[in-house]
Amino acid sequence: xxxxxxxxxxxxxxxxxxxxxxxxxxxxxxxxxxxxxxxxxxxxxxxxxxxxxxxxxxxxxxxxxxxxxxxxxxxxxxxxxxxxxxxxxxxxxxxxxxxxxxxxxxxxxxxxxxxxxxxxxxxxxxxxxxxxxxxxxxxxxxxxxxxxxxxxxxxxxxxxxxxxxxxxxxxxxxxxxxxxxxxxxxxxxxxxxxxxxxxxxxxxxxxxxxxxxxxxxxxxxxxxxxxxxxxxxxxxxxxxxxxxxxxxxxxxxxxxxxxxxxxxxxxxxxxxxxxxxxxxxxxxxxxxxxxxxxxxxxxxxxxxxxxxxxxxxxxxxxxxxxxxxxxxxxxxxxxxxxxxxxxxxxxxxxxxxxxxxxxxxxxxxxxxxxxxxxxxxxxxxxxxxxxxxxxxxxxxxxxxxxxxxxxxxxxxxxxxxxxxxxxxxxxxxxxxxxxxxxxxxxxxxxxxxxxxxxxxxxxxxxxxxxxxxxxxxxxxxxxxxxxxxxxxxxxxxxxx
Numbered sequence: 001x002x003x004x005x006x007x008x009x010x011x012x013x014x015x016x017x018x019x020x021x022x023x024x025x026x027x028x029x030x031x032x033x034x035x036x037x038x039x040x041x042x043x044x045x046x047x048x049x050x051x052x053x054x055x056x057x058x059x060x061x062x063x064x065x066x067x068x069x070x071x072x073x074x075x076x077x078x079x080x081x082x083x084x085x086x087x088x089x090x091x092x093x094x095x096x097x098x099x100x101x102x103x104x105x106x107x108x109x110x111x112x113x114x115x116x117x118x119x120x121x122x123x124x125x126x127x128x129x130x131x132x133x134x135x136x137x138x139x140x141x142x143x144x145x146x147x148x149x150x151x152x153x154x155x156x157x158x159x160x161x162x163x164x165x166x167x168x169x170x171x172x173x174x175x176x177x178x179x180x181x182x183x184x185x186x187x188x189x190x191x192x193x194x195x196x197x198x199x200x201x202x203x204x205x206x207x208x209x210x211x212x213x214x215x216x217x218x219x220x221x222x223x224x225x226x227x228x229x230x231x232x233x234x235x236x237x238x239x240x241x242x243x244x245x246x247x248x249x250x251x252x253x254x255x256x257x258x259x260x261x262x263x264x265x266x267x268x269x270x271x272x273x274x275x276x277x278x279x280x281x282x283x284x285x286x287x288x289x290x291x292x293x294x295x296x297x298x299x300x301x302x303x304x305x306x307x308x309x310x311x312x313x314x315x316x317x318x319x320x321x322x323x324x325x326x327x328x329x330x331x332x333x334x335x336x337x338x339x340x341x342x343x344x345x346x347x348x349x350x351x352x353x354x355x356x357x358x359x360x361x362x363x364x365x366x367x368x369x370x371x372x373x374x375x376x377x378x379x380x381x382x383x384x385x386x387x388x389x390x391x392x393x394x395x396x397x398x399x400x401x402x403x404x405x406x407x408x409x410x411x412x413x414x415x416x417x418x419x420x421x422x423x424x425x426x427x428x429x430x431x432x433x434x435x436x437x438x439x440x441x442x443x444x445x446x447x448x449x450x451x452x453x454x455x456x457x458x459x460x461x462x463x464x465x466x467x468x469x470x471x472x473x474x475x476x477x478x479x480x481x482x483x484x485x486x487x488x489x490x491x492x493x494x495x496x
Contacts, residue, residue: 013106013122020102020126024095024135027377029088030394033385036419038087038138039426045073045080045090046429056225059140061181062322065236069178070221072140085433087393091138097146098135102126104149105333111156112301113341116348121333121340124364129371130266131332133382141180141326147172148187148330152308155194159300163203170211174218182327183312186319190311197307198300240321255317261383262325266332267339268364269371269381278360279335282342283309289345305341308334325383339364388419391456395485396430402484403452404439406491413444416454417468427454451476453490 034042037059047053058068076090083089102125110118125131134142154169173191177184194200203211216223226233264275290302312331316323346357375381379389403414414431416424436442453472455465469490472478476492483489 012119013103016102016106016122016126017099020099021095023127023372024098024132025092026372028091028136029086030392030397031377031379032087032091032136032138032393033379033388033391034087034138034393034396034426034430035385035388035391036423036425039424039429041073041076041138041140042080042085042087042090042429042433043425045076046085046432048073048077049081056221056228058178062324063236063240065232066181066240067225067233068140068181069219071175071178071218075143076138087138091136094138094142095135097143098131101131101146101149101333104146104153105336108149108153108156108333109337109340111153112304112337113298114344116344117337117340120343120361121337123361124267124336124340125333127365127368127372128266128332128336129269129368129376129381130262131336132372132376133265133379134329134332137384139384140178141183141329144176144179144183144329145333147175147179149333151176152304152334155191155198155200155304156301158195158200158203159198159304161201163201163207166203166207166211167214170215171218174215176330177219180326180329182316182319183330186312186315186327187330189315190307193307193311194304198303254323255313258323258325259313259328259331262328262331263335265325265381265383266335268367271367274363278339282338285342285345286338305334305337309338386419388456390486391418392486395487396426397434399454399484399487399489400430400435401438402482402489404435406452407450409441410450411441411444411448412450412452413446413448414452414454415472416456417465418454418456421464447494449494451492451494453492455488455490457486457488 032038041059044055048055055070055073058070058072060067075093079090079093080086081089102122105125106118106122108118109121131145134145151169151172154165154172157165158169169191173184173187176187202208222233260276260279261272263279264270264272267278268275286302286306290299290306293299293302309331312328316327343357343361346353371381379385379392382389403412414427416427418424418426431443453469455469472492476494479491479493481488481490
């Protein structure tokens with residue numbers, strides 16, 4: 001019976017991969033969020049394709065003069081090229097990374113603990129509302145969960161004295177550095193902690209050299225950029241972190257809340273109290289197993305998971321600059337693995353504990369499926385979209401269609417008020433890729449008689465919007481106002 005079950009597991013994982021893909025591609029392409037960041041990146045990739053303007057550096061960070069890696073743009077390039085500029089083409093690769101992470105977390109759970117843990121982790125990863133939202137985020141942090149699981153798997157294999165995985169670990173860390181600089185930097189203490197306390201044997205010199213060369217090659221675009229720009233990033237990071245005193249010895253009290261909110265987002269979105277109780281129970285169980293389990297391998301596995309979950313938050317506690325939830329994006333699979341290990345253990349206990357485990361699992365699944373059906377199409381309950389959660393690519397295309405059809409071939413220009421204020425990269429790309437291709441001409445950049453003002457509803461400062469429109473009335477007459485989904489389109493004519 002047990003052998004038969006083992007043979008059936010790969011089939012169930014294939015089913016989970018299919019389910020994960022269906023849930024992640026659902027409602028696309030119209031329900032893609034195509035905001036400032038996505039427009040900025042699309043314009044850069046467009047220039048790479050059309051003009052051969054290749055770049056050594058990626059999107060900027062919150063730290064002036066410090067950037068993410070250029071790998072993000074090169075991952076987007078094939079999708080934009082093959083789809084002739086459609087954002088779904090670029091997004092598809094990131095979604096596939098996230099789908100593949102379902103199998104990886106099954107494999108990791110199986111290797112670290114047992115097959116049951118792996119299967120539950122696969123189920124939770126496939127249906128997680130937070131994981132699905134991250135996979136549909138056309139932004140540089142999105143591939144991080146996939147490579148973080150590979151990195152943790154590499155650490156596990158190193159505890160098994162398979163030093164070849166040191167090279168994979170080096171590669172994954174460098175890719176994560178490209179994707180999310182803060183996540184990579186503040187994960188370094190976790191890697192060092194596991195190496196020291198798990199007593200990982202130092203790899204041979206040739207393996208160390210190979211690992212260092214792998215990291216160096218993957219991050220080589222940074223080196224070329226630094227040489228070309230007089231070490232701009234190094235100087236900026238030093239100025240910010242050291243002279244700016246943004247690394248301090250006083251703990252940042254917001255970190256626990258951010259961690260618990262991220263746990264809620266990944267495991268049981270919109271139910272913070274339940275998420276807190278579940279985390280505390282599962283983490284207490286993990287610590288108990290770490291102290292009491294007799295099997296050396298399970299103790300090492302428990303230690304790896306503990307380090308994964310607490311290493312980055314502890315390191316970030318000394319970071320006094322602004323925090324973002326996606327700094328913790330690499331912890332999501334670890335959170336899923338924590339709950340899976342806890343539930344797998346309960347399923348081996350008596351009737352009451354099995355009933356409790358099934359109840360928790362069903363509650364989490366029903367919640368995630370409900371949110372996937374009802375609020376994912378509108379991109380709700382997703383913090384990294386901020387006030388623009390209701391703005392989607394489908395809505396924006398309707399706006400472009402409306403403007404061209406209303407203009408009836410007349411020259412026009414547009415101005416958009418969104419977030420960030422006056423940075424209209426998304427609209428610039430949409431009018432170029434979609435509008436000009438479909439209607440044969442582009443909006444004017446110079447002043448013309450006909451102008452359209454695009455105002456997103458979710459503006460965080462309504463008085464600013466009102467004052468902005470009042471200023472426009474000094475030079476134009478408002479002709480009409482039309483609500484196109486989540487965006488207000490105001491048609492105006494210049495004063496005679």
